[in-house]
Amino acid sequence: MNPTVTISHVSKSFGPVKAVKDVSFEVYPGEIFGLLGPNGAGKTTTIRVMLDIFRPDGGEVTLFGNGMTEAAKHRIGYLPEERGLYKDLKLEPTLIYLATLKGLDEATARQRLGDWLKRFDLYDHRQKKIQELSKGMQQKAQIIATLLHDPDLIIVDEPFAGLDPVNTRLVKEIIEEQRRAGKAIIMSTHQMHQVEALCSRIVLINNGEAVLYGEVDQIRRQFAGNAVMLSGQGNFTGLPGVLEARQQNGDWHLALAVGVSPQEVLRALALRDDIKLERFEIAEPSLEDIFITVVRGGAAPGEE
């Protein structure tokens, strides 16, 4: 299967700042691909280079087998992190205008829009000015603008921001539905549980470099042993070699630094009089653990 997107050794600098350094990855039809990284890591710059908003200093971007063309632009749906719509205009004409810019004729856009508005419970608000809608409604309208022209490549940056649990579930369903329809989806988010639930492959960018790339399950296996789960009494924070300690459903989940084994942590706990340990087990690391280990500890797979 040919990839929808190929990013090959892309670099981009702004003056002395190297925002993206030699990043490469591929995204295929029918997959949800996670584009992860801490704030300021270079994710948005990578997306903008991919969309030809910025020209790369080096490397190559291929979309649908070619460079960026007018036809390719019509096949892309983009929900940027910094989003907005024309606040002083009405919802329906604004969404139709954006869809016609993507090559859809007005009649088809109007017909499809009705279904989307109903699905997102915005149909009764279609003649309202956008500034009269709540933040959540505006977010849903923006998602409709991303999908209305039925794009083959969907890039969503923090798609769940501002949504309540009901609408979060709805958006998740729609993303999954688009994947099943064979669309290539790139999702950038800090909500790691959503990445775990939806993405099959990820790339993790840190300081402009791709530090992790591959299938989620494989990456988790690579990082096995880098987290422990325990229960007991006392304060389990501030242990040597532990990057982060957080409580989950009464248990403690510890993300370990690079080179620190669970046995070392167990020995440290045994020496503490203020702690009573009831259970200790090696945990399969979550993506969040891996994210923290890599970003804080500077590890790459194989280094642990």
Add this chain to the structure above:
Amino acid sequence: MAKLWLVAKQEYRRIAGKKSFLISTLAVPLLFIVLMVVIVLITIFGEDARPVGYVDHAGILRPEAREALGQDPASTVEIRPYRDEDAARAALEAGEIQGYYVIPADYLSTPAAECVILDKALSDRARSDFWDFMHANLVQQLPEAEARRLYEGAHLSLRTPDGKRQLSDTDFVSALFPIVGAFLFFFSVMSVGGYMLQAVTDEKENRTIEVLMTTLSPEQLMGGKALGLLGVVLTQLGLWGVTVVIGLLVAPLFIANFPQITIPWNMVGVGFLYFLPSLALISGLMIAIGAAVTETRQGQQIAGILNLFFTFPMFFIMVILGNPNHPLSVALSLFPTTAFLTVLLRWGFTAIPTWQMIVGWVLLVGTAIVSVRFAARVFRVGMLQYGQSLTFKNILTALRQSRQEG
């Protein structure tokens, strides 16, 4: 191209659909119509149309003097002769006449006449018509050709050496036309500039630009907006123009001797020649300002200063109209931001040398091209810096980088 039109259509609808636009567009013609109606009503009902009388002790006035010189008395206030002052006084008190003149017996040696009225002065028209009547009588002793020549007075006409353009003192409306045209052209360019600034800052404030830039090139986006905004301004000017044309057609029906207007088509042609590059110049500058600032108000403050460079000729309008070949007038005709307005203002009062037109136009077009390119580069960088103004250093860096990329 299709996207350019889509953006233009959207921009046109967005601005022209606003209540504030409809009000400001319709207010001017409405005001004009109200003004015309008031003038017509004053003309019909306000002016005293009763005859004016005279008592001629000098024996020099003949009632038919004006007919002899080709004047039609029916189009003027009636002038009635009275035998003596008692008869004239009685007619005045009876309200038959608005006043009367007494021409003394020695009028030809001491030309002074007395005007008798009750409590209200003679109407301007009655006074003007009576003195016209006096002039006709005073020249009646001369041979007809000389009498007619003296009666009609001197008419000064200015003509360019090639004979293509002429200006006459009886054709003052035609002389005013270039000034009015200059302001209309200039108004449309400045309006598009103002709307453009608003459009760009709106995109930035609404944060719509990132989505649009995945669909449109900056040239398509800005070109479409400029077209749409031009349409908005032309709609406004068109409505106002139609009102003026109707006014000019209606006015002669109510105003006697309303001058005939000749449209200076060559000036209209020159106006269009300067119009597009001036539009591109100001649009480019406004786009750059809009992309560099964070909010509309900040942009308007900077644009206000920039607008001074375009409105500069207004401060020197007396110099330009009074001495259109003054070195300052010539300099302003050559400077890109002032060329458009200065050339149009000078047009009605001098024959602008061809070299000045060519040099001024070439400089304007060159500056406009630089302005549009500069705007496209600042736009690419500035529009994605949400909530941040571009510093001068950022702009220079952006220009350097885009040159390397370009």
